[in-house]
Amino acid sequence: KAGVTQTPRYLIKTRGQQVTLSCSPISGHRSVSWYQQTPGQGLQFLFEYFSETQRNKGNFPGRFSGRQFSNSRSEMNVSTLELGDSALYLCASSWGQGNYNEQFFGPGTRLTVL
């Protein structure tokens, strides 16, 4: 079974731009969670999607949004990028509603905002 894949793996953007990151879960998994990891703040929960619905959301501004498609693939979007958005963005999939089940992480997308 293929693991969780994330595209792109690396991305460089400038302040004010927007970015869309993609996550394809393990086949059969219906839950996708997104996380941001920075050296200063560590890992932080962004949001979780299950069956195309956002189930949980972390404490991030509205510039961070996401969606999930009927095939469970998920995208997250960050608008009006700020320097502080530079981070490793990780997604994780699980069979059931994410946080109660074992999560399988993707390799991450490293976003650099200049």
Next chain:
Amino acid sequence: KNEVEQSPQNLTAQEGEFITINCSYSVGISALHWLQQHPGGGIVSLFMLSSGKKKHGRLIATINIQEKHSSLHITASHPRDSAVYICAALRKLAGNQFYFGTGTSLTVIP
């Protein structure tokens, strides 16, 4: 103050040593996860605990709900165990949300 505290922050051990990493949390939780992150960013979920103890190979995780404390033990440590270990508490709110510890960076020297 963080809701989840880990100690130590950094740990260096000789191969074969028994290692303990501690995690304390200050909020009510429904479960606690231990994660392993290798250089390069890849994260693996090691355990999910809501009570008692779990064992997988040389790794053992325990949780004491009353004391709000969990430990991750590594027996007979090996250089390939070198990684960052992160505990993540699943806080039961209106919607469940993870709170992460800051991680413990473990280096095992041959």
